[in-house]
Amino acid sequence: MSINSVKGAAIVTGAAQGIGKAIAIRLAKDGYDMALNDVPGKEDLLHTLADEIISQGRKSTIIIADVTNEKSVVEMIKRTVSELGILRVMVANAGIALTIGTEFLDTRLEDFEKVLKVNLMGVFLCYREAARQMVQQGTWGRASSVNGKRESHRDEHLIFFKEKKNNHYRAAAEMKKYGITVNAYAPGYIDTPMARQALSVNENLSNEEIRQQIIQRGSSSSGLAVNLGTPEDIANFVSYLASEESKFMTGQAVSVNGGVFFG
Template sequence: MDLKNKVAVISGGSKGIGKGIAVRFAKAGANIVFTHLPGEEENVALAAKEIESYGVKCLTVKTDISIEDDVIQLVQSVKEKFGKINILVNNAGTIGNEMPLSEMPTEEWDKLMNVDLRGVFLMCKYFIPLFDKENAGKIINISSELSVKGRANFTHYTAAKGGVNSLTRSLALELAPDILVNTIAPGPIGTDMILADMEPEWIEKEKDIPLQRLGTVEEIAATALLLASDEGNFFCGQFISPNGGAIFI
């Protein structure tokens, strides 16, 4: 699957699923822009070096996607560097703290909504005009299987990701056939953060699915590559969930 000479913007691309997608796209020939937060400089440098090893260009921009002015400046930086884009992957997000809804501070709810849902809205709003009008553009929103399955004590997270699913469907109707919008909703994935920070008991519980293992970042990146490439040109408004059988859609 070929992305040669295309420009892909990926939010939260310095590590985890975002980095995996950025590297996979670079390997397929795409020039990469990825956002990151302050304090991630070491990860940013490593990710950019790996991306550039495939002979493509890489632009990294410190951006809080929940802040409108940050997103506007990001778009301007991309416009100055590349002029237009072909692919937008809304990956950046936060999980938030586990707690019952009745005990959740309003600030906790707002913080997660601002990143996981408002951030996707802002990125789409300001990048849509920058899409290459001569080729079908692609927007890929990263959601979660929990947006359908639900999880106790994570109502803020599941509600935000459910909003992303609905945003995808409505935006797909607005933008097709010029820009194709789809959702990837990963199941339990063995990112470096999860493997390093989570208790072994928690990881084993996450493996209690038909495939009896965590998914890999590479498996999510492969799904993103399909949607981003010409081979994915008949996907529109879809909810695609690589989840090892955690849920059936």
């Protein structure tokens, strides 16, 4: 692709580090101008990422916003279109996790509520507002989000992922008539700062040492070998979801997990 060929604008939430950062870099390489979102306190990381994207010949704008706040999400969409042009892609990547190893009976209500707001409400708001903009534009669009493919003792406990999936499928069913696809990526064990925080492990541990921590803590319930992936492994798949080539795929939640479980 020519360095001057621009596909449109893409938004990545939770873009400051980890999977979000890798997705933003990959989509910029694919030809999208990037709106980079994260929460207050991540400004320095976002500026470094924006500089990298600009060095690739793409435009980039930084939007500090809370994805659980409706007004903030509406403003994020407006700023993206104003500064970067037609919105083609929304990647609702922002998410948080409970500390791995936290027992159900020990889970605090305030922690669970925070997970619900970011991982469920945040995705809903990003999907809805991006879809409204894409429908108004009258052009094809792509929406994708991070998701959990199966319920386990680590899926933030019990059933809210079922509701997240229901919203995901409903959005896909309603948006396909507008040429907007809605899909989700379900990462396996990925070596990211958030994963290390959730595991409460030393940031200096090697990839293999973290893998052993996962096994020792019983966080893999499949009985299969644990493969620890990289953020780029997820970004490669999101690149396809964001492309025009994925136009015949919608309403899917695809596991990208190195074979931790199948199905």
